[in-house]
Amino acid sequence: AQTVTQSQPEMSVQEAETVTLSCTYDTSxxxxxxxxxxxxxxxxMILVIRxxxxxxxxxxxxRFSVNFQKxxxxxxxxxxxxxxxxxxxxxxxxxxxxxxxxxxxxxxxKP
Amino acid sequence: xxxxxxxxTHLIKTRxxxxxxxxxxxxxxxxxxxxxxxxxxxxxxxFQYYEKEERGRGNFPDRFSARQFPNYSSELxxxxxxxxxxxxxxxxxxxxxxxTLLGARxxxxxxxxxxxxV
Numbered sequence: 001a002q003t004v005t006q007s008q009p010e011m012s013v014q015e016a017e018t019v020t021l022s023c024t025y026d027t028s029x030x031x032x033x034x035x036x037x038x039x040x041x042x043x044x045m046i047l048v049i050r051x052x053x054x055x056x057x058x059x060x061x062x063r064f065s066v067n068f069q070k071x072x073x074x075x076x077x078x079x080x081x082x083x084x085x086x087x088x089x090x091x092x093x094x095x096x097x098x099x100x101x102x103x104x105x106x107x108x109x110k111p
Numbered sequence: 112x113x114x115x116x117x118x119x120t121h122l123i124k125t126r127x128x129x130x131x132x133x134x135x136x137x138x139x140x141x142x143x144x145x146x147x148x149x150x151x152x153x154x155x156x157x158f159q160y161y162e163k164e165e166r167g168r169g170n171f172p173d174r175f176s177a178r179q180f181p182n183y184s185s186e187l188x189x190x191x192x193x194x195x196x197x198x199x200x201x202x203x204x205x206x207x208x209x210x211t212l213l214g215a216r217x218x219x220x221x222x223x224x225x226x227x228x229v
Binding site: 035045047097099 | 144146152153154155156159167169199201203218219220221222223225
């Protein structure tokens with residue numbers, strides 16, 4: 001069974017600094033998607049970034065980028081120039097047949 | 112364009128009762144998936160429907176059931192509610208079969224229904 005592990009329950013970053021959130025997953029499949037979602041107190045899951053497993057190039061979306069290491073089954077999220085609005089729960093997710101989520105990392109941004 | 116719409120936003124039920132949660136997907140989306148998110152945890156997959164057929168089921172008891180209507184909206188039903196069913200229930204829609212890689216691309220979540228069982 002596929003599992004997703006986020007080993008950092010909480011992280012904190014100073015505004016304008018860079019922070020990296022970790023995620024590892026376990027799968028025997030070769031084709032899949034990996035996602036990072038942001039969940040603010042409003043509860044809605046907002047897609048931050050997506051990575052196709054067959055692509056070697058790391059995905060980038062403005063201040064958000066990933067470090068995808070397929071052999072190591074690692075998928076970390078880097079947030080550059082952190083902003084107060086980045087504060088939220090961040091979930092790493094794996095998708096093949098259904099979506100599997102990690103337990104989440106609560107990110108606090110200090111002014 | 113309207114996003115994924117879930118109703119109601121909040122609900123309080125008593126143990127043993129039945130509840131129906133509703134989800135309207137983004138216009139044109141044919142796949143709907145349901146998730147349960149217990150406080151402090153990540154969402155857990157319950158069901159996925161595509162073109163009115165069940166395409167996936169998570170590890171939930173038979174008290175949980177769902178269906179998808181011809182207009183692609185969906186209902187999640189939970190019978191004989193337990194205190195442990197208290198959670199945020201999230202619905203997500205996508206254009207294609209969410210079990211495919213194409214369907215995974217446009218996966219969009221609603222804001223959820225907060226169910227409290229007392």
